Amino acid sequence: MAGAVELEVDGRAVRLSNPDKVYFPEPGFTKRDVAEYYLAVAPGVLRGLRNRPTTLQRFPDGVEGEFFYQKRAPKGLPEWLPTARIAFPSGRTADEICPTEPAAVLWAANLGCVTFHPWPVRRDDTEHPDELRIDLDPQPGTDFHDAVRAAHGLREVLDAYGLRGWPKTSGGRGLHVYVPVEPRWTFTDCRHAVIALGRELEHRMPGEVTTKWWKEERGEAIFVDYNQMARDRTIASPYSLRPRPQATASTPLRWEELDEVSPTDFTLRTVPERFAELGDVHADMEQHAFSLEAALELYAHQDAGDLPYPPDHPKMPGEPARVQPSRAKKH
Numbered sequence: 001m002a003g004a005v006e007l008e009v010d011g012r013a014v015r016l017s018n019p020d021k022v023y024f025p026e027p028g029f030t031k032r033d034v035a036e037y038y039l040a041v042a043p044g045v046l047r048g049l050r051n052r053p054t055t056l057q058r059f060p061d062g063v064e065g066e067f068f069y070q071k072r073a074p075k076g077l078p079e080w081l082p083t084a085r086i087a088f089p090s091g092r093t094a095d096e097i098c099p100t101e102p103a104a105v106l107w108a109a110n111l112g113c114v115t116f117h118p119w120p121v122r123r124d125d126t127e128h129p130d131e132l133r134i135d136l137d138p139q140p141g142t143d144f145h146d147a148v149r150a151a152h153g154l155r156e157v158l159d160a161y162g163l164r165g166w167p168k169t170s171g172g173r174g175l176h177v178y179v180p181v182e183p184r185w186t187f188t189d190c191r192h193a194v195i196a197l198g199r200e201l202e203h204r205m206p207g208e209v210t211t212k213w214w215k216e217e218r219g220e221a222i223f224v225d226y227n228q229m230a231r232d233r234t235i236a237s238p239y240s241l242r243p244r245p246q247a248t249a250s251t252p253l254r255w256e257e258l259d260e261v262s263p264t265d266f267t268l269r270t271v272p273e274r275f276a277e278l279g280d281v282h283a284d285m286e287q288h289a290f291s292l293e294a295a296l297e298l299y300a301h302q303d304a305g306d307l308p309y310p311p312d313h314p315k316m317p318g319e320p321a322r323v324q325p326s327r328a329k330k331h
Contacts (some may be wrong), residue, residue, distance in 0.1 A: 009039055012103035016110050023062040026245040029268055035109045040272035041239045042102035044280035048238035052118035053086045053096035055234060060112040063243035073097050084123030088232050089313045098123040114241050117234035128183040129190045133235055135228040136175045141220030147175045148258045150222040153205050157197055161294040166282045169263045171242030171250040176235055182289045191229040193292045195307055196299035198224030213308045214324055227310050241268055252282040
């Protein structure tokens with residue numbers, strides 16, 4: 001195996017150890033291929049990570065090996081890579097890295113990071129999200145094209161409440177829609193806004209979309225995973241590679257592309273060429289910040305109450321019982 005190499009980005013040299021280690025066995029992509037991918041899409045991936053506390057999903061032995069989530073900044077952190085203190089639902093805190101330049105992305109790639117998971121906040125205010133992240137998750141019996149139909153419906157819902165979304169592939173079968181918002185609301189508020197928008201979409205697309213938390217109740221529908229807006233829940237960043245055999249990437253799209261593409265169109269091999277041709281198609285998102293007042297008024301008007309939190313969260317005020325319906329009926 002070849003010795004270490006250095007890659008230069010914006011005047012910084014980043015050391016890459018074991019560059020020939022295979023990370024994606026099926027296509028044969030190596031650690032160096034991963035690093036060079038992130039170098040090719042650096043402006044786009046940094047746009048999604050800049051100044052955000054970021055969890056690293058690390059695969060030291062490649063995507064078929066063991067992996068772990070690095071939440072706390074690792075030892076040996078470069079002096080030029082800042083951190084921010086974030087609070088978990090348990091009340092514990094941690095200092096997470098906050099990339100501010102492309103070299104940080106390559107530094108993380110050298111640690112075996114394949115996927116970046118940034119928080120929806122910036123390091124100067126870690127309590128108020130500046131993005132809604134709406135996860136359209138296909139359930140068994142549905143696929144990406146069903147998620148596309150739901151996304152088009154969601155676009156109409158967002159427009160009705162003074163919001164605008166930017167879609168991207170998840171890297172799997174689903175879609176993520178981002179909405180930049182003014183950082184004036186809490187995680188709870190932002191989660192309630194997504195619940196309200198999800199319920200409205202469910203009302204407009206009955207049987208095709210669901211906000212049901214329990215899998216046994218969802219049926220063959222697209223699940224609006226509102227809990228991705230709960231504190232300490234994150235999704236893959238724009239341009240993040242995913243640990244799938246084909247090395248797919250979570251790729252920003254234009255709305256008019258949705259009906260013409262498939263998640264497997266966007267991989268470590270194809271996305272750099274797309275980026276060179278089109279640039280970051282979500283680059284304008286940072287120029288916008290919308291109000292959540294209308295969405296939160298909708299939540300109040302729906303008068304349907306809160307929905308269950310993830311199991312690792314403490315019990316929250318107003319939350320219904322976290323009991324699977326089929327079990328609850330037995331008691």
